Amino acid sequence: MTDTRGSGDLRRRGFLRGAALGVGAVGAVAGGATALAGSTASAATPSAAPAGRGAGFHGSHQAGIVENVQLSTAFLSFDVTAADRRELTELLHTVTDRARFLTAGGTPAPLGITDSPSDSGTLGPRLPGDGLTVTAGVGASLFDRRFGLTDRRPLRLSRMPAFADDDLDEAWCHGDLSLQLSAPHPDTVLHALRDIARNTRGGMQARWRMDGFSSPPRPSGTPRNHLGFKDGTANPDVTDPAVADEVVWVGAGAEPAWTAGGSYQVVRLIRMLVEFWDRVSLTEQERMFGRSRDTGAPLDGSREFDVPKFAEDPTGDIIPLDSHIRLANPRTAKTDDSRLLRRAYNYDRGMDGNGNLDMGLIFVCYQQDLERQFAAVQRRLAGEPLVDYVSPFGGGYFYALPGVRDRADWLGRTLLA
Amino acid sequence: MSAEPDGIVPPFPPPPSGTRMTRRWQATAAVVAVAAAVTATVLVAGSGGGGEHAAAKAQAPADGLRHTAIDVSTGTCGQGWSRPRSGTQVFDLHNTSGAAAEVDLTDPRTGKVYGEVEGLAPGTTRPMTVRLGSGSYAFKCLQNDADAVTGPTVVVAGKQPQGPAAAPVDQHDLIPPTLAYQKWVGQRIAELAADTGRLKADIDRGDLAAARRDWLPAHLVYERMGAAYDTFGDADAAINGIAARTPGAVDDPHFTGFHRIEYGLWHGRSAASLRGPATALDGAVHDLLGGWPDQRMDPAAMGLRAHEIVEDTEQFELTARTDYGSGTSLATARANLDGTRAILDELRPLLEPRDAGIAKLDAALVRTQATLDALRHGGVWTSVDKLTHAQRQQVNADFGDLLEQLAPVAAIFEVRRTA
Structure with missing residues (x-):
């Protein structure tokens, strides 16, 4: 089926939970889709709350990409179980409607005696918004023949390959859709996850999920990862729109027109062998990273944001040639266009069978071009000394969709409409 | 809720009612299960004074x-x-x-x-x-x-669209569908008694191949009656109980019924060891059959059961919790869909004017049924652990969606006072 026309028809034939339609009516008012599920229950208008502390939901780009990492996150990959393009369209409408409501906050639709409550209540009777961001992406597998999208795949989007030091577990890799929920509080993240899952059960099923957190500055600067080092110090300044356009956002060029305003999203689930790491001398740890553990400064500097002067140390006497920061970002004219935007979170998920702590990094990064940026960096890092202490076992390549511009717009409109 | 209708006295049990159904298992676990089953719908929750x-x-x-x-x-x-x-x-x-x-x-x-x-x-x-x-x-x-x-x-005033509302359902409304359903269940119990008699005969004469063949049809007849288990009382645990997870629980003498026999048939146990359980099962079913004309199903349970049957399917069948070796959890799931349809068929005249999502509910039933039917090949059901990733995701999606569509049914059929 390739019917993507007429959202009125779409909604009448809807297959997802009715409560979504209730809240979705807000979008429908502006979007012209007024024919809802044929019931009086369909036009609920949750009262809007003041915008949260995070980015607003509407814009040319999705929120949750250039904004700073938040304290709590859930990253999920989904398999789409929608039967055809019409159902996929309904699914993305529903995700949009839920995300719009959850990020803005407000009173959940009262359903009276016609249904169980439309909200779980875990955030109280009125949703606070709470700076929640919802960031959705599409994986290469969505562009197979199921939805008639074979000719719309973003140019660089492929199935994430296994890199030199990877130990990928298929159950933790890839997926048709990605969804990252981030907020200052874990209850806000989990409430949003529960809400979106409830409203989309028929259309998508989680393939894998990793919850994460970021730490407050200890004592200052960039948050630290489980290895004790600051993670993301050298990020480009994407508050400068020119830098963001150069590094993060896909614009015109050879890409399909629908992709404008999106960004390539890479997620890597990286187990960190923290017990092993803790038995390594500080000097060796610091030489692996090329930075001081305490301050985050490059080994040739004294403060976190000092710029390493690799050219003055051509043989790596101070910052080893195979250190992480030197391989990842050699800071030469030739490698300048491989810079990317890191948005990493720590994860912690209990114990491993051998009695070790099961913790690591949800490495998320955004870029304009997968090959030119992430893959190039990853190839430079092949065999770095750090690989003995980490094990990438999952993740995937996704394309973060263009932003939802206004109440009439929806995630994936330019792809599907 | 106080919903005693004027002029209606037993045979129908007095409200409040609508106890939640929970599958009970044997021995130590039974205590926990019974505690969990007591979910009162009526609590005066007010606190504080004027x-x-x-x-x-x-x-x-x-x-x-x-x-x-x-x-x-x-x-x-x-x-x-x-x-x-x-x-x-x-x-x-x-x-x-x-x-x-x-x-x-x-x-x-x-x-x-x-x-x-x-x-x-x-x-x-x-x-x-x-x-x-x-x-x-x-x-x-x-x-x-x-x-x-x-x-x-x-x-x-004005022309604003109306909010969600439904006409209340009272106990009077539910009496005809409850009687009809009860009659249907009586016919199923008669069918079941013939089937458990056949299973017992197979085991009595030592033909375990025939017993393995006849076990499933008998079990599925029982699984189609999901809305009646509560009325069966202790007989449900005797007929369809499961064992605790603790080591050795399958050998507990209180573990009886279909799953006890299933465990033996698919774990190389002797016919002699299964004669006792088969006789007990057949006896329990015949007792049920004999006593059924005196039983009265609770009308307040009708709507609850319509969604709880599939809630149980998701909890116990899709996890293979109840699989004692036959690998027929999906067959059970399919029978549970039949059972859900049976009760929805009785409730439909009341549901249609009240549930705006009934078309989606029907579509979800059709879709879930088709997904399950595609997992049966040459009369053999795929066992849950043999599902491919894509099959598993589709089963989860369809059941998840179906459960969301069934949730309004329970809300709508909560028995309400109207006068």
Whole structure:
């Protein structure tokens, strides 16, 4: 089926939970889709709350990409179980409607005696918004023949390959859709996850999920990862729109027109062998990273944001040639266009069978071009000394969709409409 | 809820009722299961006294919604609503009488209910959040042991779309479908008795191949009666109980019935060791058959069961918790869908005018059934652990969606007082 026309028809034939339609009516008012599920229950208008502390939901780009990492996150990959393009369209409408409501906050639709409550209540009777961001992406597998999208795949989007030091577990890799929920509080993240899952059960099923957190500055600067080092110090300044356009956002060029305003999203689930790491001398740890553990400064500097002067140390006497920061970002004219935007979170998920702590990094990064940026960096890092202490076992390549511009717009409109 | 209808006395058991169904397993686990099964629907949850009302009045509402204070008593039911508006809003219901009350916001012309608060204790205030469009409304106050009183009709002007509402279902409404369903179950028990007799005969003569063949049809007949288990009482545990997870629990003499026999048939146990369980199963089923004409199903359970059958399927079959070796969890799931359809068929005349999502519910049933049927090849069902990733995801998606579509059924068929 390739019917993507007429959202009125779409909604009448809807297959997802009715409560979504209730809240979705807000979008429908502006979007012209007024024919809802044929019931009086369909036009609920949750009262809007003041915008949260995070980015607003509407814009040319999705929120949750250039904004700073938040304290709590859930990253999920989904398999789409929608039967055809019409159902996929309904699914993305529903995700949009839920995300719009959850990020803005407000009173959940009262359903009276016609249904169980439309909200779980875990955030109280009125949703606070709470700076929640919802960031959705599409994986290469969505562009197979199921939805008639074979000719719309973003140019660089492929199935994430296994890199030199990877130990990928298929159950933790890839997926048709990605969804990252981030907020200052874990209850806000989990409430949003529960809400979106409830409203989309028929259309998508989680393939894998990793919850994460970021730490407050200890004592200052960039948050630290489980290895004790600051993670993301050298990020480009994407508050400068020119830098963001150069590094993060896909614009015109050879890409399909629908992709404008999106960004390539890479997620890597990286187990960190923290017990092993803790038995390594500080000097060796610091030489692996090329930075001081305490301050985050490059080994040739004294403060976190000092710029390493690799050219003055051509043989790596101070910052080893195979250190992480030197391989990842050699800071030469030739490698300048491989810079990317890191948005990493720590994860912690209990114990491993051998009695070790099961913790690591949800490495998320955004870029304009997968090959030119992430893959190039990853190839430079092949065999770095750090690989003995980490094990990438999952993740995937996704394309973060263009932003939802206004109440009439929806995630994936330019792809599907 | 106090819903004793005038002029109706037993055979139907007196409300309150609507106990949640929980599959019971044997031995130590049974205690936990029984405790979990007691989920009372009626709790007078009011706290605090009259001072609460005054405090609520004094504070500006933190929820940003329009609040209206409403009086609840026989003489003043619904008073306080002087400036009607459309939209999402809160009515703060204050019971000024000396008895607990149920309060409904109704459309007096159609009888449809837009919101309800049950068990409003004397002197307490509780909020009712509703979304109202243009139309006429009246509060209905139903005090315990008193006739219902309907307050003044209030008109919301304009052309705003109406909020979600449904006509209440009372015990009278549910008696015909309950009787019809009970009759259908009686026919199934007769079918089951023939099947368990055959299974017992197979085992008695030592033909375990025939027993393995005849076990499934018998078990599936039982699994189609999902809405009646509660009425079966202890017989349900004897016929279809499962063992605790503790080591050796399968050898517990209290582990009996279909799954005990399944365990033996698919774990190389001797015919001799299964004769006792087979005889006990057949005996329990025949006892059920003999006693059924005297049983009375609880009408208040009808709507609950319509969604709980599939809740159980998801919890026990899709996890293979109840698989003792036959690998037929999906066959059971399929039989549970039949059972859900059987009860929905009886409820349909009442459901159709009340559930705006009924077309989606029907579609979800069709879709889930088709997904399961595609997992049966040459008469053999795929076992849950042999599902491919894609099959597993589709099964999860279809059952997840079906359960969401069934949730309104339980809400709509909660038995309500109407007079």
